[in-house]
Amino acid sequence: MANLSPTPILLTEKNLPHLRARPLDAHKGLFGHVLIVGGDFGTSGAALLAAEIALRTGAGLVSVATRPENTLAILTRTPEIMCLGIQSANQLSSLINKASVIVIGVGLGKSVWSQSLLSAVATNNKPQIWDADALNFLAQNKAMVPKGSILTPHLAEAARLLDTDIATIQADKESAAIKLRQKYDCHIILKGRGTLIAGLDDSLTVCDNGHPAMAGAGFGDVLSGLIGALLAQHLPAIEASQLAVWLHAKAGEQLGKLGRGLAASDLAPIVRQLLEKQSPCL
Ligand SMILES: NC(=O)C1=CN([C@@H]2O[C@H](COP(=O)(O)OP(=O)(O)OC[C@H]3O[C@@H](n4cnc5c(N)ncnc54)[C@H](O)[C@@H]3O)[C@@H](O)[C@H]2O)[C@@H](O)CC1
Numbered sequence: 001m002a003n004l005s006p007t008p009i010l011l012t013e014k015n016l017p018h019l020r021a022r023p024l025d026a027h028k029g030l031f032g033h034v035l036i037v038g039g040d041f042g043t044s045g046a047a048l049l050a051a052e053i054a055l056r057t058g059a060g061l062v063s064v065a066t067r068p069e070n071t072l073a074i075l076t077r078t079p080e081i082m083c084l085g086i087q088s089a090n091q092l093s094s095l096i097n098k099a100s101v102i103v104i105g106v107g108l109g110k111s112v113w114s115q116s117l118l119s120a121v122a123t124n125n126k127p128q129i130w131d132a133d134a135l136n137f138l139a140q141n142k143a144m145v146p147k148g149s150i151l152t153p154h155l156a157e158a159a160r161l162l163d164t165d166i167a168t169i170q171a172d173k174e175s176a177a178i179k180l181r182q183k184y185d186c187h188i189i190l191k192g193r194g195t196l197i198a199g200l201d202d203s204l205t206v207c208d209n210g211h212p213a214m215a216g217a218g219f220g221d222v223l224s225g226l227i228g229a230l231l232a233q234h235l236p237a238i239e240a241s242q243l244a245v246w247l248h249a250k251a252g253e254q255l256g257k258l259g260r261g262l263a264a265s266d267l268a269p270i271v272r273q274l275l276e277k278q279s280p281c282l
């Protein structure tokens, strides 16, 4: 069947949104508080990756809500992160109240603990980015995502959300992104080679940067944290999504040229340089 989806607009340096320069008397309270909720047993690194990039791209404050067993490791590596061990979802509410943006799903897991945290987040109206395991709960109808959130599925997650297979999504990614937008009333970032961004304003953009060296663990977690940081610094959802996707892909492309073995945490210093060139701090 013919592909009848609209042709997406290519993201380039010329049409990218910009962060505003900071005033000389800037203070951390001006640049938002990103709360990362995730890190079940065995996948705490995902929450850490999201938190570190948020810190490295200018979020005013970054918190992680995770399994209590993870806090020492996270704080030892990155003391700037405020890391709170959460045993049950009722401990989350004060953190949610303090946050300006929530990233949920990164390494969240599939346990009762994971689902209870997701439910606590889903019932508030803070801007949210749903990734990884949050999307799996959504696909199973075990959670409801607030309208206007940002969903960041890879092809396999998109297939689960649309109850189809990866080949069908791959055959017409534009149509899949639009269907997801309609189904959930959310902004959609359909990741992979040629990441698509379907915004709730009916925009459809594509990023043709990136590199196969990015096909490894944790790159999606970094993207989610980066979107969170840009949202926290007051970019609207679609603009934050577009700039984050471009910075992430461009950094991956630059580093990917050095060969295989790229680690997701390698992206942070390059993303920081690219962001400074594109949206100078001063
Ligand atoms: N260091 C860490 O703690 C890491 C934790 N992670 C977490 O691990 C959990 C599981 O994430 P996964 O994404 O692995 O789980 P999924 O079950 O969604 O993906 C697993 C499989 O789906 C297929 N797949 C994924 N992307 C695809 C694509 N674009 N095209 C075709 N097939 C594709 C692959 O066969 C892959 O092995 C999440 O909570 C995630 O955040 C991962 O992000 C990896 C790193």
Ligand SMILES: Nc1ncnc2c1ncn2[C@@H]1O[C@H](COP(=O)(O)OP(=O)(O)O)[C@@H](O)[C@H]1O
Pocket: 132, 154, 191, 192, 193, 194, 195, 209, 210, 211, 212, 213, 214, 215, 216, 217, 218, 219, 220, 221, 222, 223, 248
């Ligand atoms: N071959 C590729 N070309 C371009 N980008 C890629 C490629 N492989 C992976 N990426 C990017 O890396 C990220 C991988 O995300 P994801 O699959 O969610 O990984 P993880 O769950 O391990 O964090 C996405 O942003 C995706 O666009």
